Amino acid sequence: MAIIEVENLVKEFKVQKKKKGIKGSLSSLIKPERVVVRAVDNMNFSIKKGEIVGYIGPNGAGKSTTIKMMTGILYPTAGTIRIDGISPHKDRKQVVRNIGVVFGQRTQLYWDLRVGETFELLKRIYNIDNDLYEENINIMNDVLDINSIMDTPVRQLSLGQRMRGDLAAAMLHSPSILFLDEPTIGLDIQGKSAIRKFIAEINRIKGTTVILTTHDLDDVEYLCKRLMIINKGKLVEDGALQTIIDKISPHRYLIVDLTKETRELKHPLAKTVKQEGLRFWMKFNRSETSATKVISELLKNYSIKDFSIKEPEIEEVIREIYKR
Amino acid sequence: MIKGIKYHFSVAVYYIKLSVLKQLEYSLGILGTIIMIPLIYATGILLLYFMVENYQALGGWTFPQLAFLYGLGYLSHGFMMVFSVQNWWIGSYVIRGEFDRMILRPISVFFQFSVRYFNIIGLMDVVVGITIFLYACRLVEFQWTLINIMNISLIICGATLIRSATFTIFCSSAFWTKRNESIVNLLNDFMERTTLYPISIYPNFIQVILTFIIPIAFISFYPSSYLLDKNVGLQIPINMALWVLMMGLGMFFLSKAVFNLGLKKYESAGS
Numbered sequence: 001m002a003i004i005e006v007e008n009l010v011k012e013f014k015v016q017k018k019k020k021g022i023k024g025s026l027s028s029l030i031k032p033e034r035v036v037v038r039a040v041d042n043m044n045f046s047i048k049k050g051e052i053v054g055y056i057g058p059n060g061a062g063k064s065t066t067i068k069m070m071t072g073i074l075y076p077t078a079g080t081i082r083i084d085g086i087s088p089h090k091d092r093k094q095v096v097r098n099i100g101v102v103f104g105q106r107t108q109l110y111w112d113l114r115v116g117e118t119f120e121l122l123k124r125i126y127n128i129d130n131d132l133y134e135e136n137i138n139i140m141n142d143v144l145d146i147n148s149i150m151d152t153p154v155r156q157l158s159l160g161q162r163m164r165g166d167l168a169a170a171m172l173h174s175p176s177i178l179f180l181d182e183p184t185i186g187l188d189i190q191g192k193s194a195i196r197k198f199i200a201e202i203n204r205i206k207g208t209t210v211i212l213t214t215h216d217l218d219d220v221e222y223l224c225k226r227l228m229i230i231n232k233g234k235l236v237e238d239g240a241l242q243t244i245i246d247k248i249s250p251h252r253y254l255i256v257d258l259t260k261e262t263r264e265l266k267h268p269l270a271k272t273v274k275q276e277g278l279r280f281w282m283k284f285n286r287s288e289t290s291a292t293k294v295i296s297e298l299l300k301n302y303s304i305k306d307f308s309i310k311e312p313e314i315e316e317v318i319r320e321i322y323k324r
Numbered sequence: 325m326i327k328g329i330k331y332h333f334s335v336a337v338y339y340i341k342l343s344v345l346k347q348l349e350y351s352l353g354i355l356g357t358i359i360m361i362p363l364i365y366a367t368g369i370l371l372l373y374f375m376v377e378n379y380q381a382l383g384g385w386t387f388p389q390l391a392f393l394y395g396l397g398y399l400s401h402g403f404m405m406v407f408s409v410q411n412w413w414i415g416s417y418v419i420r421g422e423f424d425r426m427i428l429r430p431i432s433v434f435f436q437f438s439v440r441y442f443n444i445i446g447l448m449d450v451v452v453g454i455t456i457f458l459y460a461c462r463l464v465e466f467q468w469t470l471i472n473i474m475n476i477s478l479i480i481c482g483a484t485l486i487r488s489a490t491f492t493i494f495c496s497s498a499f500w501t502k503r504n505e506s507i508v509n510l511l512n513d514f515m516e517r518t519t520l521y522p523i524s525i526y527p528n529f530i531q532v533i534l535t536f537i538i539p540i541a542f543i544s545f546y547p548s549s550y551l552l553d554k555n556v557g558l559q560i561p562i563n564m565a566l567w568v569l570m571m572g573l574g575m576f577f578l579s580k581a582v583f584n585l586g587l588k589k590y591e592s593a594g595s
Contacts, residue, residue: 013591073427073592093430101428108425110342112349121338125429127331 100170160191388463395457397544405446421593485572499586
């Protein structure tokens with residue numbers, strides 16, 4: 001069952017065009033030139049309960065704008081959003097009770113105060129009863145070691161610790177959907193790994209649906225069975241990571257080491273793209289043939305010492321999509 | 325109903341507690357302001373004294389009466405400074421996208437905004453206001469009967485509401501224009517000149533505006549005239565104190581409506 005449904009979603013911003021110089025400033029004061037920018041352009045998707053969805057795209061593609069519309073912060077220009085069947089703009093309170101939101105670049109914790117103070121405020125705002133609160137704090141302690149930072153003023157926390165605090169704060173009221181906007185931004189390897197473990201665990205224990213925006217493709221690889229790629233306000237790819245990669249980049253590289261020098265290595269379906277001494281790089285299309293076939297055919301004519309297959313880099317594939 | 329009030333009260337108390345704790349983290353910084361406030365307003369009242377002593381009564385008001393009006397007007401200013409100074413910052417809240425988090429919480433955004441700041445420094449304004457007012461009460465030989473105490477309390481409540489709501493209404497313009505510093509400064513000067521001095525010194529059309537359009541005259545001018553038995557030519561069908569409170573509540577609900585209208589225009593900030 002779809003827990004998030006987005007149909008024909010559009011968001012336009014009116015941006016005032018600034019002209020150069022004093023003359024320009026004066027003329028835009030009298031007759032401001034407004035340009036309409038389409039940040040989100042007719043998006044359609046739905047997300048099932050319990051999914052972890054990676055939501056990626058270059059800076060300014062419209063990721064945050066979509067998240068902000070789904071969470072009720074921004075009003076869409078057109079289109080509908082349903083979170084568990086309810087529009088966040090018709091019944092904001094009902095919807096936000098059911099979601100948790102973390103913005104990696106902005107904390108919701110009181111900067112000068114103990115982490116626990118913000119938790120207590122949230123406990124009151126969400127009307128969380130003591131039993132549930134205890135239970136959730138215990139889970140957060142298992143997954144994020146939250147008790148160790150509970151009494152530290154937020155300004156004294158490291159970025160990784162602060163992010164753990166923010167994630168725990170978003171989970172206190174047991175939301176069924178978690179929106180994470182760049183939760184791993186700026187974190188070191190350990191910090192990133194802690195956040196990834198948290199997301200996987202919370203999804204496993206509580207069945208929380210997670211929508212994750214990130215620039216770190218390792219996050220996606222580790223966590224997400226489904227990837228949505230947005231570019232220039234449009235949803236350009238939506239599916240499993242491997243499917244997208246195969247679709248965009250069907251080529252593989254076969255790296256072959258020969259035992260004795262040969263001028264060229266020939267195969268009808270694989271092309272030599274590079275040669276360095278006894279090592280050859282051959283490119284083939286996975287839909288036409290397979291690595292085993294190419295190798296066995298090469299073995300008939302050449303004496304091969306060793307070989308390996310190179311998968312395309314995810315990063316390269318994504319870059320390819322962003323460029324379109 | 326009672327459950328709802330209890331819920332909102334518990335949230336408000338905690339918001340206020342956190343804002344006080346937060347300010348106490350930087351207690352040294354506020355020391356300077358605490359010393360400055362009484363100085364500024366003591367000079368204000370001294371100026372009034374010298375003006376009236378050396379020239380003539382201001383718009384038919386003697387110095388004790390002027391001090392009474394000044395004190396009463398200043399008290400509501402003090403309470404506004406304590407409870408709703410965050411109105412002044414709507415512009416920067418909008419620019420920095422600070423309403424995002426409030427929208428994400430399952431309780432009225434206007435409520436969160438209203439209770440999220442309790443300004444300790446403003447308490448100093450209240451102390452100054454009480455001092456000036458009590459001093460003026462002695463000068464005019466004010467009778468501290470039960471009725472009068474009730475009148476004063478209702479008037480201060482209503483006046484604080486009118487004052488805060490006026491700021492909310494004007495500062496909510498920031499939802500459309502993104503900036504409101506200049507409006508805050510203008511409104512602050514305007515309020516000072518119209519609530520700390522009798523508006524009878526101004527031309528008629530200004531008095532009409534301050535009575536019927538922006539009811540600032542009900543913050544201190546009409547209530548003081550009423551309490552001091554001065555006839556200023558305005559007939560109110562019911563008790564003045566009740567009237568001021570009702571105006572305050574009316575302005576409050578109007579300001580809430582304007583704020584919520586603005587919130588729909590809210591565009592957050594880039595990530």
